[in-house]
Amino acid sequence: MKELLANLTGIYGPSGNEQRIREAIENEIRDTVDEIHTDALGNLIAVKKGSGKKIMLAAHMDQIGLIVTNIDENGFLRFTNVGGVSPFNLIHRRVIFGNGTAGTVGYETEMEDMKSLKRNRMFIDIGAGSREEARKCVNIGDVAAYYAPMAECNGRYFGCSMDNRAGCAVLVEAIKAVKQSPNELVYVFSVQEEVGLRGARTAAYSVVPDIAIALDVTPTGDTPKTVPSAIRLGAGPAIKVMDSSIIAHPMVKELMIRRAEEAGIAYQLEVLTAGGTDSGAIHLSREGVPSGVLSVPCRYVHSPHEMVDSGDLEHSVELLVKILEKGI
Numbered sequence: 001m002k003e004l005l006a007n008l009t010g011i012y013g014p015s016g017n018e019q020r021i022r023e024a025i026e027n028e029i030r031d032t033v034d035e036i037h038t039d040a041l042g043n044l045i046a047v048k049k050g051s052g053k054k055i056m057l058a059a060h061m062d063q064i065g066l067i068v069t070n071i072d073e074n075g076f077l078r079f080t081n082v083g084g085v086s087p088f089n090l091i092h093r094r095v096i097f098g099n100g101t102a103g104t105v106g107y108e109t110e111m112e113d114m115k116s117l118k119r120n121r122m123f124i125d126i127g128a129g130s131r132e133e134a135r136k137c138v139n140i141g142d143v144a145a146y147y148a149p150m151a152e153c154n155g156r157y158f159g160c161s162m163d164n165r166a167g168c169a170v171l172v173e174a175i176k177a178v179k180q181s182p183n184e185l186v187y188v189f190s191v192q193e194e195v196g197l198r199g200a201r202t203a204a205y206s207v208v209p210d211i212a213i214a215l216d217v218t219p220t221g222d223t224p225k226t227v228p229s230a231i232r233l234g235a236g237p238a239i240k241v242m243d244s245s246i247i248a249h250p251m252v253k254e255l256m257i258r259r260a261e262e263a264g265i266a267y268q269l270e271v272l273t274a275g276g277t278d279s280g281a282i283h284l285s286r287e288g289v290p291s292g293v294l295s296v297p298c299r300y301v302h303s304p305h306e307m308v309d310s311g312d313l314e315h316s317v318e319l320l321v322k323i324l325e326k327g328i
Contacts, residue, residue: 001173001313004028005157006150008165012098014065014145015082015195018042021061025168025189029175033187042191043203046175050184053328056209056289057174057185057320058200058278059167059216060193063160064302065143066095066105066124071135075128077103080119082143083194087117089303095144101126101137102147146304155310156233158299162306164193166296167215170313174320182327193278197245200278204285211252211328212291214279215320217298217308218270227273233297234309236266237316240293243272245280252292259322265315270295294320 013021022044030036033046044061064083071077090105097103103126107117124144128134150159168189175187186207190199204212218238221229231238239256240248260267270293283291296316299307 001169001310001317002152002157004172005166005169005313008169009150009159009161012096012145013061013063013161014143015062015192017098017143018061018191022189025061025172028172029187032176039203039206041199041202043199044189045203045207046187048178048181048185048187050181052183053210054184054186054207055324055328056188056204056207056212056282057171058188058190058203058212058214058282059171060164060190060199060278061168062191062194063145063163063165064194065145067143068124068138068140071131071138071140073131075126075130075134077124077126077134077138078120079122079124079144084302086302087119087122090122093304094147095124096147097138097142097144099137103127103144148304156307157310158305158307160304160306162298162308163217163301164215166217166298166308166313170296170316170320171215173317174324177317177321178324181324183324185324190278197276197278197281201281201285204282204289208286209282209289212279212282212289213252213256213323214277214282214291214293216277216293216295217301217306218272218295219301220297220299223299231268231270231297233299233307234311235268235297237312237319238268238270238295238297240270240272240295243276243280244274245276246283246291246293248279248292249283249290252290255328256292256294256319256323259326260319263318263322265319265322267319268297
């Protein structure tokens with residue numbers, strides 16, 4: 001898991017630019033599924049055939065980013081966000097573009113205090129001395145992502161894009177581990193979740209699942225003076241009850257709880273007061289799809305150094321395999 005996660009988190013793949021991460025995941029799972037293809041929007045869809053009801057498993061591949069909106073005469077890049085990016089997480093952070101151009105995020109220091117910090121007062125510095133020099137490396141519409149290679153300490157992994165490469169890693173490992181299932185399993189690695197659950201919406205429409213489970217991360221409430229939450233790092237995977245995009249279907253939620261208790265896997269119940277996952281789009285597809293979410297607890301979500309626990313990852317894989325092998 002550690003090697004896989006380090007690889008996946010190190011691959012450039014902001015929303016709308018998922019080609020590289022899609023290729024890496026396809027290389028990981030190609031030999032363990034019966035069918036695999038990329039749809040029109042860019043979702044990677046893999047199928048393990050079966051005779052029972054169809055289960056859709058979805059993990060989004062994309063990460064948040066910054067898109068260039070202007071290049072000034074001195075070569076500084078102005079930008080807007082792709083997905084949920086806080087200005088306070090950006091200060092002096094290193095970012096990288098798809099062509100390998102690196103830069104650091106700066107801000108206009110004449111501000112009276114940090115309360116005045118807004119995205120339109122910030123810029124990316126790629127070391128260029130003029131607009132012409134900058135445009136040799138970067139152009140309007142190019143997208144940068146955080147650059148922070150994964151590190152480990154005390155059984156915790158931290159780095160950029162744990163949201164949602166951690167979910168992708170759990171799904172990849174589960175695909176490899178599931179020996180047989182009474183159901184047909186459709187694995188979807190979706191695009192553009194961070195900008196509106198877009199890939200999952202089109203994928204669910206084409207897959208037409210009987211039930212769906214999304215794999216994603218969820219914020220914790222275990223750091224000093226944070227927003228109160230029952231989710232803690234290292235206490236096991238979280239089974240979602242509700243977020244702003246979905247109230248988990250009781251049948252799916254209870255199925256996951258039952259499988260966890262049968263296997264003796266510690267789990268947490270998650271009520272997320274803001275934010276959503278691919279399940280928010282999937283459950284509204286066609287006539288409706290009973291849907292739920294298996295979440296990996298994660299500190300510092302949408303920052304350059306998101307943190308997950310190795311035990312939570314392993315137990316997430318174990319629980320997902322139990323669910324799929326016993327079926328519905």
